[in-house]
Amino acid sequence: MPEKKMYNLYVNDEEASVVARPSDTLLHVLRDQLGLTGAKPGCENGDCDACTVLVDGKPIKSCLMLAIEAEGKHVKTIEGLKNTRIQKAFVENWAIQCGYCTPGFIMNGFALLNQHSNPDSETINDWLSGNLCRCMGYAEIKAAIKSVMTSDHADKSS
Amino acid sequence: MDESMIVGKNHLRVDAWEKVTGNAKFTNDYTAPGLLFARLVTSPFAHAKIKSIDTSLALKLPGTKAVLTGQHFPFLTGSLLKDRPVLAVEKVRYHGEPVAVVVAKSDHEAKLAAEAIQVEYEPLPVVNTVLDALAEGAPLIHENLGMYKVVKPAAPEPNTNIAHRQKIRKGNMEKGWANSEVVVEASFSYPKSDHAAMETRCIRAQISAGGNVTIYSASQSPFVIKKLISRYFNVDAGKITVHTPFVGGSFGGKAAVCLEFIAYMASKAVNGKEVKLVISREQDMLSAPCHIGLEAKVKLGCTKDGLIQAAELSYWFDGGAYADQGLAIARAGAVDCTGPYHIENVWCDSLCVYTNRPYATSFRGFGHSELMFAIERAIDMMAKKLNIDPLVLRQKNAIRAGNTTPTQVVLTRSNIGSLIKCLSRLKEIINWDEGARIEIDENKVRAKGIGCLWKAPTSAPNATSGAVLSFNNDGSVNLSIGAVELGQGTKTVLAQIVAERLKMDMSKVHVTMEVDTRTNPEHWKTVASTATFMVGNAALEAVKDVIAQLRQVGSVALRCSPEQLEVGYEKVYLKHNPNIFIEIKDMAAGFMFPNGNAVGGQLIGRGNFIMQHLSHLDPTTGRGVPGPTWTVGAQAIEIELDKRDFTYKILRAASVIDAGKVINYKTAESVTMGGMCMGLSIASQEGFQFDSNGLVQNPNFRSYKLMRLTDIPEYIVEFVETPQIDGPYGARGLGEHGVIGIPGALANSLSIAVGGELNRLPLTPENIWKQVRGDSK
Numbered sequence: 001m002p003e004k005k006m007y008n009l010y011v012n013d014e015e016a017s018v019v020a021r022p023s024d025t026l027l028h029v030l031r032d033q034l035g036l037t038g039a040k041p042g043c044e045n046g047d048c049d050a051c052t053v054l055v056d057g058k059p060i061k062s063c064l065m066l067a068i069e070a071e072g073k074h075v076k077t078i079e080g081l082k083n084t085r086i087q088k089a090f091v092e093n094w095a096i097q098c099g100y101c102t103p104g105f106i107m108n109g110f111a112l113l114n115q116h117s118n119p120d121s122e123t124i125n126d127w128l129s130g131n132l133c134r135c136m137g138y139a140e141i142k143a144a145i146k147s148v149m150t151s152d153h154a155d156k157s158s
Numbered sequence: 159m160d161e162s163m164i165v166g167k168n169h170l171r172v173d174a175w176e177k178v179t180g181n182a183k184f185t186n187d188y189t190a191p192g193l194l195f196a197r198l199v200t201s202p203f204a205h206a207k208i209k210s211i212d213t214s215l216a217l218k219l220p221g222t223k224a225v226l227t228g229q230h231f232p233f234l235t236g237s238l239l240k241d242r243p244v245l246a247v248e249k250v251r252y253h254g255e256p257v258a259v260v261v262a263k264s265d266h267e268a269k270l271a272a273e274a275i276q277v278e279y280e281p282l283p284v285v286n287t288v289l290d291a292l293a294e295g296a297p298l299i300h301e302n303l304g305m306y307k308v309v310k311p312a313a314p315e316p317n318t319n320i321a322h323r324q325k326i327r328k329g330n331m332e333k334g335w336a337n338s339e340v341v342v343e344a345s346f347s348y349p350k351s352d353h354a355a356m357e358t359r360c361i362r363a364q365i366s367a368g369g370n371v372t373i374y375s376a377s378q379s380p381f382v383i384k385k386l387i388s389r390y391f392n393v394d395a396g397k398i399t400v401h402t403p404f405v406g407g408s409f410g411g412k413a414a415v416c417l418e419f420i421a422y423m424a425s426k427a428v429n430g431k432e433v434k435l436v437i438s439r440e441q442d443m444l445s446a447p448c449h450i451g452l453e454a455k456v457k458l459g460c461t462k463d464g465l466i467q468a469a470e471l472s473y474w475f476d477g478g479a480y481a482d483q484g485l486a487i488a489r490a491g492a493v494d495c496t497g498p499y500h501i502e503n504v505w506c507d508s509l510c511v512y513t514n515r516p517y518a519t520s521f522r523g524f525g526h527s528e529l530m531f532a533i534e535r536a537i538d539m540m541a542k543k544l545n546i547d548p549l550v551l552r553q554k555n556a557i558r559a560g561n562t563t564p565t566q567v568v569l570t571r572s573n574i575g576s577l578i579k580c581l582s583r584l585k586e587i588i589n590w591d592e593g594a595r596i597e598i599d600e601n602k603v604r605a606k607g608i609g610c611l612w613k614a615p616t617s618a619p620n621a622t623s624g625a626v627l628s629f630n631n632d633g634s635v636n637l638s639i640g641a642v643e644l645g646q647g648t649k650t651v652l653a654q655i656v657a658e659r660l661k662m663d664m665s666k667v668h669v670t671m672e673v674d675t676r677t678n679p680e681h682w683k684t685v686a687s688t689a690t691f692m693v694g695n696a697a698l699e700a701v702k703d704v705i706a707q708l709r710q711v712g713s714v715a716l717r718c719s720p721e722q723l724e725v726g727y728e729k730v731y732l733k734h735n736p737n738i739f740i741e742i743k744d745m746a747a748g749f750m751f752p753n754g755n756a757v758g759g760q761l762i763g764r765g766n767f768i769m770q771h772l773s774h775l776d777p778t779t780g781r782g783v784p785g786p787t788w789t790v791g792a793q794a795i796e797i798e799l800d801k802r803d804f805t806y807k808i809l810r811a812a813s814v815i816d817a818g819k820v821i822n823y824k825t826a827e828s829v830t831m832g833g834m835c836m837g838l839s840i841a842s843q844e845g846f847q848f849d850s851n852g853l854v855q856n857p858n859f860r861s862y863k864l865m866r867l868t869d870i871p872e873y874i875v876e877f878v879e880t881p882q883i884d885g886p887y888g889a890r891g892l893g894e895h896g897v898i899g900i901p902g903a904l905a906n907s908l909s910i911a912v913g914g915e916l917n918r919l920p921l922t923p924e925n926i927w928k929q930v931r932g933d934s935k
Contacts, residue, residue: 131866
């Protein structure tokens with residue numbers, strides 16, 4: 001069995017030391033070693049996006065990225081978002097049922113709105129068509145994203 | 159605050175913030191030092207003898223703690239018919255059947271150990287479809303069917319592949335056919351598919367030295383797990399505690415108890431240490447129970463002016479390798495076999511048939527989206543033959559108070575609601591009068607199709623529920639219930655019911671989120687759209703109980719009679735003078751007079767509920783009372799089809815459902831839209847694809863296509879409110895119903911668009927092309 005190795009990640013703006021095999025995915029290291037279970041395993045095959053986190057600001061399926069590839073990079077998980085408008089929008093648009101896909105949608109939506117403050121429908125579709133939800137009809141999720149379509153959505157924690 | 163300040167209002171979900179922050183914990187989100195991991199070894203064949211299992215290599219691996227095979231489980235399981243070994247014994251009956259389980263120090267090591275187990279198989283002839291299964295001389299999937307123990311009214315037919323046959327014999331068929339001037343007869347096919355909840359199943363089990371069993375399971379049935387662990391492993395029920403945290407979607411699939419037995423035995427094999435059994439997506443789709451399929455034959459007879467006189471219905475549900483709830487689905491399919499139409503003369507045989515396919519359990523709608531697909535297609539075919547507007551034909555035959563159901567229940571306004579109102583409203587909102595088929599240009603056509611729905615919860619006749627209320631010293635109240643939050647919003651709706659009756663702000667009602675079978679009152683299981691009805695009624699009883707106590711203690715504190723007091727706004731006050739009051743927070747743990755004397759004690763309210771007046775069905779006629787109520791509705795789909803290649807866009811999807819009373823419009827709308835999306839997904843693109851050996855070709859989300867955000871139509875959801883008198887605030891169940899009429903409505907819209915009869919799902923462009931080509935032969 002390949003040796004485990006210790007290395008450092010920056011997760012939610014803090015340095016975190018983890019011990020992992022080269023084959024361990026970022027998803028499992030976040031969940032099992034750092035207790036950041038907001039990112040969910042849904043397929044572990046890159047098909048559902050429930051495990052989406054941001055790596056250096058870009059949405060990444062953490063089931064398809066090795067933890068070691070994230071060494072020295074900045075990882076943001078759902079636990080790193082505090083009172084953002086997109087979270088509030090999901091609450092206020094009933095864009096949640098079981099909640100399992102929710103962190104992945106929010107992380108992808110958060111990154112989308114960072115890059116496109118006023119995305120058109122096609123852009124929203126492009127960005128969010130990777131995320132699967134089995135409970136809802138997606139309409140509430142679209143409504144939630146659209147409700148945050150102004151600039152400055154990132155932090156309204158005050 | 160007036161009456162009905164909270165019920166009927168769009169309160170935000172009580173679990174919302176937990177879920178948008180990553181705080182909400184699901185079963186697989188917990189870990190602990192020393193936790194061991196279990197992984198399954200599953201069958202690569204659909205039907206094969208197990209010649210040998212060699213575990214020696216796996217046991218030699220450094221991380222392996224234990225390996226279990228079928229010989230460690232010397233009994234059969236099944237909630238209605240005991241036909242299923244926990245791990246395969248002697249032979250495997252479906253692709254993905256669990257054959258062994260390994261326990262190891264880490265998940266990684268468990269996977270390695272599972273791969274090291276060598277199983278030698280000898281393939282057997284495969285029964286790949288229900289038609290194969292029912293053919294003369296078909297190989298038997300269960301050679302010993304006649305010896306299996308029947309747990310509940312089940313009628314397996316020994317030496318066949320029929321696990322159950324439910325008969326409906328109502329009226330006089332001869333008379334029905336004699337009165338029929340027009341007859342339609344056709345066959346329909348609804349494929350086997352998967353629940354595809356985003357959270358795969360996961361279980362942890364632990365057995366303490368003192369014999370206490372603790373199980374965590376992503377389940378709809380924690381109380382059933384407790385019962386069955388007790389029954390199969392001879393453990394006192396009181397020593398078993400089952401916990402269910404948030405569940406990441408279930409749709410019926412997590413009502414079945416199966417993997418829990420493996421997890422329990424895995425823990426037992428390692429001296430009771432805590433073991434987590436993790437199921438991959440592929441195993442969740444193959445090994446764990448799936449969504450039932452249906453082959454149906456429908457024959458309807460009608461007068462020339464469109465009154466249905468007779469229905470002869472053969473439903474062959476594809477239960478797969480084991481009966482599980484498939485048997486009850488065949489029964490439920492018989493109970494509502496005609497769809498929501500008044501038909502005097504009915505003959506139905508509804509079968510649960512064994513095949514060498516993944517076995518089925520309950521799925522949202524419990525057989526109804528399947529049979530309604532067949533019925534709604536047949537109704538449209540009849541309308542075409544009669545040259546009557548399909549919506550008018552439905553209005554003419556819509557079931558209503560005074561009619562009888564297939565099992566001869568006489569309906570009331572309270573228990574059937576108003577399908578007529580739903581149809582009338584649907585007609586307006588989809589602009590039906592503009593025409594069902596509109597040519598857009600040379601290549602494109604726009605078409606609308608309708609699908610009605612109905613469903614009664616076919617629960618256990620003695621299904622029970624409970625609620626306990628206790629107060630905090632800030633005057634807020636805790637609501638303890640055993641219903642599981644699966645996403646449907648049950649915790650929010652139940653909190654609203656309690657807040658309404660106590661005239662208390664929603665922020666002051668705290669609902670238990672996790673279910674713990676030791677501390678929460680028993681709730682039958684969170685299925686069949688019954689949580690609002692059952693727990694809601696129990697919660698209202700608990701409120702009644704606590705109000706009586708508040709009045710009693712209040713009467714001492716306020717020096718009056720209990721009858722003079724009212725409860726509300728976190729106070730107990732004199733009806734005739736609300737200025738004289740005492741705050742609930744001052745009574746939550748008993749009331750103390752200024753001199754130190756005290757009365758009351760902690761306020762604890764209790765309420766329970768049990769189904770009433772339900773009965774078993776007569777085995778020869780089906781006569782009996784299957785459920786307390788029906789929820790009816792009408793749905794429509796509008797599509798735009800390209801006639802050249804049969805690709806299509808789903809433009810609009812509409813539902814009008816008689817909800818009795820909508821407690822929270824937003825959660826009701828959301829759960830209905832979710833059902834509609836699921837129905838569209840199943841009908842347009844889902845379904846397991848089997849090869850000729852019965853192997854599933856698409857057990858993952860890359861090849862098994864689900865609806866995505868880009869595929870969705872415009873949704874229109876409305877509710878009619880005909881109160882169900884025995885429901886809380888008049889509410890009916892509606893969790894499942896959004897899905898039920900949609901496959902029929904989609905197939906009707908596409909059939910109208912192509913001018914043919916599309917009776918086989920899924921309606922992919924290729925399948926439409928094949929069916930159109932077949933029609934023109």
